[in-house]
Amino acid sequence: MTSNNTKNAVNKRYIQNAIDVLMFPLIAIVLGLFVAVFFVMWAKNLGFFDGVATLFSAIWEGTFGKRANFIETLVATTPLIFTGLAHSVAFRTGLFNIGVEGQFIMGMLAAALIGLIPGIPSFIHVILVLLGGVIFGAVWAAIPGYLKAKVGTNEVVNTIMMNFIAMNVSNYFVKGPIHREGSASSKMILESAQLYRFLGPSERVNIGLFIGLVLIFVIYWLLWKTTIGYELRAVGLNRHAAEYGGINSKKNIVLAMVISGAIAGLGGAVHVAGTIHKVHQLVGFTNYGFDGIAVALLAKSHPIGVLFSSLLFGGLNSSARILQKYRIPKQIVYIIQGIIIIFVAADYIYKWFKEKKKKEAIKNA
Amino acid sequence: MKKLIALMATLTLTVGLFSGCAKQESQQPQQPNKPQIRIGLATDEGGKGDKSFNDAAIAGLERIKAEYGIEPQIIESRSADDYEPNLTTLAADNDLIFGVGFKMADALKTVAQNNPDKKFAIVDSVVDLPNVASYVFKEEEGSFLMGVIAGKMTKTNIVGFLGGSKFELIEKFEAGFRAGVKAVNPKAKVIVQYANTFSDVALGYEIAKKMYNDGADVIYHAAGGAGLGLFNAAKEMKKWAIGVDSDQAVLVPDKADVILASMIKRVDTATYTAAKAAIEGTFKPGTIVLGLKEDGVGISKTINPAVPKEVIDLANKYKQAIIEGKFTVPSKPSEVDSFQAPQI
Numbered sequence A: 001m002t003s004n005n006t007k008n009a010v011n012k013r014y015i016q017n018a019i020d021v022l023m024f025p026l027i028a029i030v031l032g033l034f035v036a037v038f039f040v041m042w043a044k045n046l047g048f049f050d051g052v053a054t055l056f057s058a059i060w061e062g063t064f065g066k067r068a069n070f071i072e073t074l075v076a077t078t079p080l081i082f083t084g085l086a087h088s089v090a091f092r093t094g095l096f097n098i099g100v101e102g103q104f105i106m107g108m109l110a111a112a113l114i115g116l117i118p119g120i121p122s123f124i125h126v127i128l129v130l131l132g133g134v135i136f137g138a139v140w141a142a143i144p145g146y147l148k149a150k151v152g153t154n155e156v157v158n159t160i161m162m163n164f165i166a167m168n169v170s171n172y173f174v175k176g177p178i179h180r181e182g183s184a185s186s187k188m189i190l191e192s193a194q195l196y197r198f199l200g201p202s203e204r205v206n207i208g209l210f211i212g213l214v215l216i217f218v219i220y221w222l223l224w225k226t227t228i229g230y231e232l233r234a235v236g237l238n239r240h241a242a243e244y245g246g247i248n249s250k251k252n253i254v255l256a257m258v259i260s261g262a263i264a265g266l267g268g269a270v271h272v273a274g275t276i277h278k279v280h281q282l283v284g285f286t287n288y289g290f291d292g293i294a295v296a297l298l299a300k301s302h303p304i305g306v307l308f309s310s311l312l313f314g315g316l317n318s319s320a321r322i323l324q325k326y327r328i329p330k331q332i333v334y335i336i337q338g339i340i341i342i343f344v345a346a347d348y349i350y351k352w353f354k355e356k357k358k359k360e361a362i363k364n365a
Numbered sequence B: 001m002k003k004l005i006a007l008m009a010t011l012t013l014t015v016g017l018f019s020g021c022a023k024q025e026s027q028q029p030q031q032p033n034k035p036q037i038r039i040g041l042a043t044d045e046g047g048k049g050d051k052s053f054n055d056a057a058i059a060g061l062e063r064i065k066a067e068y069g070i071e072p073q074i075i076e077s078r079s080a081d082d083y084e085p086n087l088t089t090l091a092a093d094n095d096l097i098f099g100v101g102f103k104m105a106d107a108l109k110t111v112a113q114n115n116p117d118k119k120f121a122i123v124d125s126v127v128d129l130p131n132v133a134s135y136v137f138k139e140e141e142g143s144f145l146m147g148v149i150a151g152k153m154t155k156t157n158i159v160g161f162l163g164g165s166k167f168e169l170i171e172k173f174e175a176g177f178r179a180g181v182k183a184v185n186p187k188a189k190v191i192v193q194y195a196n197t198f199s200d201v202a203l204g205y206e207i208a209k210k211m212y213n214d215g216a217d218v219i220y221h222a223a224g225g226a227g228l229g230l231f232n233a234a235k236e237m238k239k240w241a242i243g244v245d246s247d248q249a250v251l252v253p254d255k256a257d258v259i260l261a262s263m264i265k266r267v268d269t270a271t272y273t274a275a276k277a278a279i280e281g282t283f284k285p286g287t288i289v290l291g292l293k294e295d296g297v298g299i300s301k302t303i304n305p306a307v308p309k310e311v312i313d314l315a316n317k318y319k320q321a322i323i324e325g326k327f328t329v330p331s332k333p334s335e336v337d338s339f340q341a342p343q344i
Helices: A002-044 A048-065 A067-092 A100-114 A122-150 A155-175 A208-225 A227-237 A239-244 A249-276 A288-298 A303-325 A331-364 B002-021 B053-068 B080-093 B102-114 B139-153 B168-184 B201-213 B224-237 B253-258 B267-279 B309-323
Strands: B039-042 B073-075 B096-100 B119-123 B132-137 B158-163 B189-194 B218-222 B240-245 B259-265 B286-290 B297-299
Touching (some): A002 A303, A048 A303, A067 A249, A067 A303, A227 A249, A288 A303, A303 A331, B039 B080, B039 B267, B053 B267, B102 B119, B139 B218, B139 B240, B139 B259, B168 B189, B168 B218, B201 B218, B201 B224, B218 B224, B267 B286
Parallel strands (some): B132 B286, B240 B259
C-alpha cells in the first residue's frame, strides 16, 4: 500500500515536471503566433479573424499542407537538428558554443573537398565525406575548447572569431582551388559522394534527415545513459562540485566542445552531400548555426526537444516563402521566432524568481 | 500558473473582440475576364529595398503593373540555399519567373528543367535552355565611361575602385573602370580593393577612408550597400565618389554633392522587356546582351556640376566610339594591361 502510494506520488511529480518543462515553450509558441497576427493585420489591412485565417492558412500551406512544401520543411529542418543538438551538448556542459556556425561551415567545406575526389565507390565515398565533416568540425571546436580548459579564455569570444576564420577559409577554397568558372560557388561534388534522395533526384530531401533522427537518440543515450554524459552534465551543473566529486572538468570541457563541433561539422557535411551538392561563396553566415541556438533554447537543451523545435523553426523558415506568395512580409516569420525566444528567456527569469522565493522562505523559516 | 493561462485567454478574447470591429471591407482589386499571365520574381539576399540591383528589377515589374495591371509575386531569398525552393514555389503559380542575380543561375537551371512548360528569365547570367531568356549587361562599357571621368577629375593621379566581392561579374566593373582611367590618364594609378561584402556599410566606409588617406581622390564602387559607406567617407573627407547601378545622387540625396556621376545599369529595362514580351506572346529564349548601344548601361542623368563640360563631352565621345564598335572594352582585369585605348 505504501509503496503504491509512493509510486503514485512519483508519477504525479513526474507529470507535474513534464508540464512545468513544456508549459513555457508552448505558451511562447502560442503568443508568438498571436502577436504575429497583429502584424499581418497591419501589413495586409485585415480584421483580426481574417488575419488569423490568412496567417494560419499560409503557415499551414507552407509547412505541411502541400507535398512540395512539406518536403522543403524537412529540408530546412535537417541542418537545424544537427546545430540544435550541437548547442544542446555545449549548454548541458555549461558552455556556449557560438562557433557551431563556423564548425558547420568547416563541415561543409570538408564535404566539398572530399566530395571532389574521383574514383571512390559510392558507399565509402559518402562515409568519407561525413567523416571529414565530423573531423573538420571537431578540430575547429577543439581549439577554443582547449584554450578554455588550459588558459581559461572565454569560449564565446574565441568561437565567434573562429566563425569568421571558417567563413574566410571556406571562401578561399571556393574562390581558389575548387572554384567553378562563372559561378559564385565550388564545383559540384561527385555523384558518388551525394546522399541518397529517397523521393527522387529532384526532391531535395535526403537520408541526411534520418542521420539526424538517429543522432538525436545517440546523443540522448550519450548524455543520460553513459558515464561520459554523466560527467558532462555534472560539469554543466556545477563545475566545482564536479571537480570535488573527482571529475576532471578540463577534460570534459574539451570533450564537450569536440562533440558539439563534431555534430555541427557532420551537419555541414550532410547539408552539402544531401541538399546543395556544392558550397556557395559566403558573403554572410549561413545562419544554421545561429538558428540552432534558438532551437536548443526552445528544446531546453534536450535532444528529444530538439526534434520538435527544429521542426518548428524549419517549418517557419520554409513557410516564409509561402507567406510572401500571399504578399505577407517574410519578416512576420522572424517576428514569431523572436517572440518565442523572448518568452523562452522569460522562463529562465521566472525560474530565477521562484528560486529566490524558495530561498527566502527557507531563510524566514 | 492557472491564473496566468486564464489571464491570457481573457486577453486573447477581449482583443479579438475589438479587433473584429476594425474589420475592413477592403477587397483585392480583381482583374476579371482577360486571361492574363502571372509573373513571379525571386530576389537575391539583397532583397527589397536595397536601393540598387533588386529594387531596379522590381521597378521594371512595377511599370508592368501600371500598364497591364499584373501584380507580380515577389519572394525574397534569405540565403543562397533558398534560391531553388523559392523559384520552385514561384514556378508552381506563375507563367513567367524571374531570377535576379547571377548567383541564381544554377538554381534557375534546375527549376527551368523541371518546369519545361514555364517561361524563365535570368538577369546577369546565361542559362542555356529553350525556356529561358538570359539578360546580361556590358558593365565594363559603362564603367569605362566612369573611368574616363575619374581619370580626368583626379588631381593626385590616384583613383580607387571598391568592389563588393571578387566575382567575375564585379571584375567586369573593375576592368572597364581601369581601362577608362588608362585611356585618358595613363599616369594615374588605380587602387583596387574588394570588401567581401555587399551590405557592410561600416566596412565600405573604412576601406574608402583608407584609400582616400593613401592619396586617392576619386573612388568608384560596385559594392551594393557597402558603397553607402564610401559616400559617407567621401562626404567626411571632401573627396569624390562615383555611384553604381542606379542614379545614386538621386537615391542618396544628402551625399549628392560628393557623387560625380553614377554608372547606370538598366536592370528594370531587362525585367520590363521580358515581361512585356511574355504578355504579348513574343517571348524569345536566348541571350540578350545590353550594352551602351542597347542603352542597357550608361551615364546617370545627374552629373555633378563640378565635372567640366569637356570631360562630359569626352566621355560621350568614347561612348560614341564604343557604340560604333571602334574598340572593345576589356571585361577581365588581366586584359587591362595589354589594352590600348584609341586616341579620340
